[in-house]
Amino acid sequence: xxxVRQRILIIDDEPQIHRFLGPALDAAGYEPxxxxxxxxxxxxxxxxxxxxxVLDLGLPDMDGKAVLEKARxxxxxxxxxxxxxxxEAEKIQALDLGANDYVEKPFGVGExxxxxxxxxxxxxxxxxxxxxxxxxxxxxxxEKHLVTRDGAVVKVSPxxxxxxxxxxxxxxxxLTHKDLLTxxxxxxxxxxxxxxxxxxxxxxxKLEADPSTPTMILTEPGIGYRFIxx
Amino acid sequence: xxxVRQRILIIDDEPQIHRFLGPALDAAGYEPxxxxxxxxxxxxxxxxxxxxxVLDLGLPDMDGKAVLEKARxxxxxxxxxxxxxxxEAEKIQALDLGANDYVEKPFGVGExxxxxxxxxxxxxxxxxxxxxxxxxxxxxxxEKHLVTRDGAVVKVSPxxxxxxxxxxxxxxxxLTHKDLLTxxxxxxxxxxxxxxxxxxxxxxxKLEADPSTPTMILTEPGIGYRFIxx
DNA sequence: TTCCGCCTTTACGCTCCCCTTACGCCGATC
DNA sequence: GATCGGCGTAAGGGGAGCGTAAAGGCGGAA
Numbered sequence: 397x398x399x400v401r402q403r404i405l406i407i408d409d410e411p412q413i414h415r416f417l418g419p420a421l422d423a424a425g426y427e428p429x430x431x432x433x434x435x436x437x438x439x440x441x442x443x444x445x446x447x448x449x450v451l452d453l454g455l456p457d458m459d460g461k462a463v464l465e466k467a468r469x470x471x472x473x474x475x476x477x478x479x480x481x482x483x484e485a486e487k488i489q490a491l492d493l494g495a496n497d498y499v500e501k502p503f504g505v506g507e508x509x510x511x512x513x514x515x516x517x518x519x520x521x522x523x524x525x526x527x528x529x530x531x532x533x534x535x536x537x538x539e540k541h542l543v544t545r546d547g548a549v550v551k552v553s554p555x556x557x558x559x560x561x562x563x564x565x566x567x568x569x570x571l572t573h574k575d576l577l578t579x580x581x582x583x584x585x586x587x588x589x590x591x592x593x594x595x596x597x598x599x600x601x602k603l604e605a606d607p608s609t610p611t612m613i614l615t616e617p618g619i620g621y622r623f624i625x626x
Numbered sequence: 627x628x629x630v631r632q633r634i635l636i637i638d639d640e641p642q643i644h645r646f647l648g649p650a651l652d653a654a655g656y657e658p659x660x661x662x663x664x665x666x667x668x669x670x671x672x673x674x675x676x677x678x679x680v681l682d683l684g685l686p687d688m689d690g691k692a693v694l695e696k697a698r699x700x701x702x703x704x705x706x707x708x709x710x711x712x713x714e715a716e717k718i719q720a721l722d723l724g725a726n727d728y729v730e731k732p733f734g735v736g737e738x739x740x741x742x743x744x745x746x747x748x749x750x751x752x753x754x755x756x757x758x759x760x761x762x763x764x765x766x767x768x769e770k771h772l773v774t775r776d777g778a779v780v781k782v783s784p785x786x787x788x789x790x791x792x793x794x795x796x797x798x799x800x801l802t803h804k805d806l807l808t809x810x811x812x813x814x815x816x817x818x819x820x821x822x823x824x825x826x827x828x829x830x831x832k833l834e835a836d837p838s839t840p841t842m843i844l845t846e847p848g849i850g851y852r853f854i855x856x
Numbered sequence: 857t858t859c860c861g862c863c864t865t866t867a868c869g870c871t872c873c874c875c876t877t878a879c880g881c882c883g884a885t886c
Numbered sequence: 887g888a889t890c891g892g893c894g895t896a897a898g899g900g901g902a903g904c905g906t907a908a909a910g911g912c913g914g915a916a
Contacts, residue, residue: 484734484736484737485736487737487740488736488737488739488740491737491740491741491743491744492740492743495744496744496748497727497744504714506714506715506718507714507717507718507721509718510717510718510721510722511721513721513722514721514725514726514727518726518748553861553862553863554862554863555862555863556862568770568772569769569770569771570770570771570772588864589903589904590864590865590866590904591863591864591865593903593904593905593906594863594864594865594905594906595863596905597904597905597906597907600905608905615904615905616771616784617783617784617871617872617873617903617904618783618784618873618902618903619771619784622771783872783873783874784873784874785873785874786873818875819892819893820875820876820877820893821874821875823892823893823894823895824874824875824876824894824895825874826894827893827894827895827896830894831895838894845893845894847883847892847893848891848892
């Protein structure tokens with residue numbers, strides 16, 4: 397059992413679905429997150445980066461397929477569609493837009509949970525078990541959501557952690573400004589590179605031995621940033 | 627279009643399923659493989675290692691769930707279950723035994739194909755990192771966006787990297803001045819060949835053993851440049 | 857309510873990257 | 887031998903992009 401429960405975001409406008417699915421997920425060992433509209437759902441994905449998403453296609457404020465498409469622009473985790481519509485074309489379209497599964501309403505909770513397990517299982521083995529990432533005296537434990545330096549816990553704000561975690565997970569790969577911004581702030585702020593300068597600067601202040609000559613978070617001018625692990 | 631079509635093994639005892647699904651898969655660009663019993667199916671998976679498996683749970687010779695379980699002992703690819711039984715417990719059990727999806731009969735071919743695409747898509751992105759390009763002591767890792775020489779990282783500016791990456795990807799083919807200029811600087815600068823002379827010169831300074839007699843980035847007078855990899 | 861922490865936004869100095877120009881070399885052509 | 891086009895090298899000016907500091911706003915906690 398992991399220390400932190402896997403978080404599942406439910407995007408649905410019907411309160412009874414939340415009342416019904418929330419406790420079921422909780423009982424199954426997940427942490428349910430809630431969004432009541434498409435807009436809220438997209439913000440939730442960007443903000444919380446949940447381990448999986450359950451998305452109802454029949455939302456009042458925007459088309460469910462549009463939500464799916466926008467989400468896929470910056471979210472790679474599993475998305476399970478929930479829908480009362482059982483037209484085959486609808487299913488095919490949703491699946492080809494990047495959904496991992498499609499469950500028709502009315503549905504059995506047991507089946508939905510099983511399908512979530514499948515989606516999470518695939519994601520799990522694709523990424524492998526997440527061990528703490530080390531870089532010099534700094535250690536980043538993604539599972540415990542904890543950053544330490546010389547064994548001491550370093551206080552990092554939520555946004556700072558998000559940026560650091562993305563960089564660390566990329567393992568030496570350059571992440572472009574756009575990659576980071578859409579992942580952490582959402583696609584609406586894909587141009588605000590100044591955010592990154594500020595937050596990377598703060599992380600360097602807290603983590604680098606000499607913040608003015610960084611060895612851990614490197615700048616790739618004109619491109620983005622790169623994290624160097626041991 | 628890939629040179630070799632992805633192979634899908636259908637395990638089902640009903641001939642009409644094969645008559646029906648075989649041509650559909652073929653038309654969708656896959657190569658259908660056939661097995662008419664559980665035993666035959668397991669042998670088929672081991673023998674052909676198909677890219678995905680469609681497994682009917684209602685087989686005459688052995689229980690479908692047993693086939694699934696045995697298959698998972700040595701096969702990691704996607705397995706989509708097909709079944710006339712719609713009992714929820716049945717679905718949950720199959721999904722937890724390692725199935726990637728569960729489709730009830732009667733089913734639409736379109737939906738089955740869409741679900742196969744989902745399964746294959748997930749598998750596809752799990753593997754396949756592209757190998758670095760080597761040329762003597764120089765290594766270009768397009769994925770990590772990194773250039774090394776004798777193992778040490780070489781500092782290349784964004785424009786320099788763009789030019790180098792295009793040349794390296796062409797793998798020995800000549801790229802004309804126009805090709806490179808439009809790709810890196812845009813069509814507006816398709817005539818500014820002087821840009822290339824400067825940047826190719828800088829790359830040679832950084833990467834060639836003897837910059838005055840280049841062996842990696844060669845000049846094709848009047849045409850363009852060529853990259854020689856190992 | 858007040859206080860505090862975090863995020864956002866603006867301002868400013870600085871580095872270094874890109875573009876440009878100048879010049880010398882080489883081979884082909886006249 | 888003179889001329890010319892294509893190429894390579896060197897160097898400088900301008901500017902885009904980066905890092906840093908700091909102030910204002912917002913929401914949550916005390």
